[in-house]
Amino acid sequence: MQLRTMEAVSVVHQIRCDRCGKKAERGGLGFAEMMSISFDAGYGSIFGDGNRVEVDLCEACLRDTLGAWLRVRTVADTSLATKLAAFKPEVHGGEFPSSQSAGPV
Numbered sequence: 001m002q003l004r005t006m007e008a009v010s011v012v013h014q015i016r017c018d019r020c021g022k023k024a025e026r027g028g029l030g031f032a033e034m035m036s037i038s039f040d041a042g043y044g045s046i047f048g049d050g051n052r053v054e055v056d057l058c059e060a061c062l063r064d065t066l067g068a069w070l071r072v073r074t075v076a077d078t079s080l081a082t083k084l085a086a087f088k089p090e091v092h093g094g095e096f097p098s099s100q101s102a103g104p105v
């Protein structure tokens with residue numbers, strides 16, 4: 001049995017690009033295209049041991065700053081059908097039963 005209750009949850013209402021200042025509101029145009037990068041720096045990091053690193057960028061600033069190193073692929077390149085088509089049992093392990101091994105033992 002599950003007993004449920006209502007709780008207030010913190011959500012991002014607006015994102016502002018740290019580079020150009022462009023703002024996008026939750027549910028509005030461009031909100032889904034904003035990119036947030038955050039991580040905890042590791043031991044010996046150039047950002048300082050354990051420091052939190054964060055940046056919010058609009059997609060234009062993301063392209064203008066990191067574009068040379070972004071790997072942009074089409075939806076077709078990342079689809080499940082494309083990945084499955086690239087699977088070759090003879091190369092990738094051959095764990096699927098062959099027609100010769102499908103008979104009774």
Ligand SMILES: [Zn+2]
Pocket residue numbers: 017018019020021022057058059060061062
């Ligand atoms: Zn921007």
